[in-house]
Amino acid sequence: METKAIGELFPLFIGASPETLERLVSVAQKQDYSKDSAVITESAWGKAVFFIVCGWVKIRSLYGNREVTLEILSRGNCFGEMAVLDESPRATEAIALSDVRLLSISAQRFLQMLLKDPALHHRMLQLMAHRMRQLYYRFQLYRHPPRFKLIKTLIFLAENYGQPTEKGTKILNIPHQDLADLAGINCEETSRLLNKLQDRGWLEIEPSDRALYLTNIKQLYHLAKQL
Structure with missing residues (x-):
């Protein structure tokens, strides 16, 4: 993908420097998953951040003997960044709800980009706050x-x-x-x-x-x- 397309597709990179976008294009890996396949298993969180180019992904967890869907994501969203930031284990999986195309970047390179680009770091904080508001809103719906x-x-x-x-x-x-x-x-x-x-x-x-x-x-x- 071109740098302009990445900046337009993924809200995280709004305002990111041209150098950040060029580095992302150079290091990101394209990955395709078929419907129902596992994108991230419980033991694989924290190794990379994933950006959804197209398709739908669900984040699910196991409660007792039942699998519960916690979140549904699609084009333009990302996942795995929280596990990279806090390095804590996850009892969840990411599963493809449809055929999915992703861009992935390793945890180390993602952290390097955050440290080198203050605008990207600030945008990351904004999106984290936005997700917290969404969770609070969903809690209110109950x-x-x-x-x-x-x-x-x-x-x-x-x-x-x-x-x-x-x-x-x-x-x-x-x-x-x-x-x-x-x-x-x-x-x-x-x-x-x-x-x-x-x-x-x-x-x-x-x-x-x-x-x-x-x-x-x-x-x-x-x-x-x-x-």
Whole structure:
């Protein structure tokens, strides 16, 4: 990828120096993963930072005998940076929800870039604060009814990773259990509520291309305000 494309695609590198972007291009490794493959296992965190060029990734953890999805990421986002910064073990895995293309940079080189570029270091702090706000917001959602939580989760995914199309805003047709984990509701409620939204014409699911279209996102915004 060219330096200009990296600066435009990844929010972390907004304001980074040309030297930082050129170094990233020279050292980053391109990696492709097929759907359902493990991108990072529990023992591999802290070795590199990964940047999503295209595709969808979930971060999951094991609670008892059940796997729980903690986060869903897509184009423009990165993961693994926290493990590089605090060097603590992780009881999580990163799994490809679709075919994924990533750029990776080793932990040592990533830390060197942060130390050499004050703008990148500041931007890293900004994004960490933003993630903390997102976590706090998700925590606040738990006291709301399931319908509200699912709609707000769909809106969040659309705002952060959605692609505008003639049908509406397109996101991945995320497996119901993963979507339920993210919204903090059960899988049965998720399936029932998605069917209701489809019946009302506010979303459309295309199994052939694994896509979910928010066909009336304005109505979803309006409904979220009412609940």
